[in-house]
Amino acid sequence: MTERYAFIEHAADERLDDIRDLNRSDRRPDLPGGKGLVIAEGPLVVSRLVESRFPLRLIAGFRNKLDAYDEAYGLPGDVPIYELERPTLAEVAGFDMHRGLVAAADRAPARSPEDVLDNARTVCVLEGVGDHENIGALFRNAAGLGVDAVLFGNGCADPLFRRSVRVSMGHVLRTPFATLPGTYTTWQRSLDLLKDRGFRLISLTPAGDETLADALAGADKVALLFGAEGPGLTEHAMKATDHRAAIPMAEGTDSLNIATSAAVAFYERLRSSHPYA
Template identity: 35%
Template sequence: MPVIHIDNLDHPGVKPYWSLTEAQLRNRLEPEKGIFIAESPKVIRVALAAGYEPLSLLCEERHIDGDASDIIAACPGLTVYTAYRPMLTELTGYTLTRGVLAAMKRKKFEPLSQMLKDARRIVVIDSVVDTTNIGAIFRSAAALGIEAVVLTRSSCDPLNRRAVRVSMGTIFQVPWGWLDGPVNSLKEYGFKTVAMALTDKSVPLDHPALKAEGRLAIVMGTEGDGLASTTIEEADYTVRIPMAHGVDSLNVAAAAAVAFWELRK
């Protein structure tokens, strides 16, 4: 276990933690060559358990024999970069509450046909760009039995550092992938699509026909404008969550959690 103490920002080994943008980390052309940053021992442990490969660790020195000791023991030969808290704050741009970061390799994506083969309830995240909402939707999906997450290319990267942190690592537990065609192309895999939207034709979330469906793709739209009109028109169902006190809608992450619970199989 090589331990390298960092006292400035010039060391090439810590560039992924501070100088690379999310787009550079992601490597769109060759995703399997991209990396991401996982923060906190708990999240890093979940990623390791899901088979993600660590490239290096960055932490306060006290965590080497403390919170990060089991992670280091599980990864022989892992390079550990360490620094005092003020330097870590300068490196990362904010104060770390748990003081441990890991740079990890991304995985090659499984084809949607394989990922969705046995799924009965999935969520489609369409053009959601807020990282907090992405992380929260994944956490609800994992907790409430959603078997896969499919994202349109206009959505935020789930392996964004903040999204991973908000999800508490559940992004590593639920299969997910990108949808390159229109949302209604999921019908090719045997799913009925459920557009969560307020229209004159929307049925309530507890409509009995919904639970009777064998395979549902629950489509959640962007935070501001909601789903595109074509997505709504092409959906098998348009669904609303009944509201009280004149409230017209919920935040997309909250609405997703309600829909997941009600439509669980």
């Protein structure tokens, strides 16, 4: 009887380097400046990595988790599958990975903004959103509510950081994204790319002078712009857009979390552009 998986006994084994020290800020494998890998954890997200354009390098996990994955999704045949025991995986990863299943892939080449805008009707543009968890949650909401692409303006966190991948439930591996070139004060010029393609640009801001519903009315292609919770969009960015829209809020409360605001805006877009409403 042949073994289905290559069993690795020792955490020091070099074959595990792609998933080593996942929490070490100095040498974690998902840093763009380092190995720049994409790490997926748990069966659903691993399956989305396997199906993605990111070239898979390995899958590793506990035997029962590998078996369960194989039954649910089918293990790919063309990459190493490593079986580890729980203490070994904990030692390699640097924490107890109770989900017991992890995969690593190379980064795929970055897409161009032009590329991701092709055939897109609803896109989201972010400025200064530096929190990995918010980026992940935003991708999850974008995917669920029919957003075609995400564009990053200046100052955004890496969507392929392990935490973003996890919180997004793997949707950062599916929803196209690209970075708009430029600095804090110049990236906004790249928004011409969207204007040239007929997108209506809508800034979301608590100080907006119209409702989201009004700003969206009758639009074919739409770009929804969001800044970070707190500072919001820069005036530079808002000046480059056609509308400033607000989500109605109860008095005496704070603004919503950025990913939640985005979900509300995506919903309004879906609602107003769809036979649904």
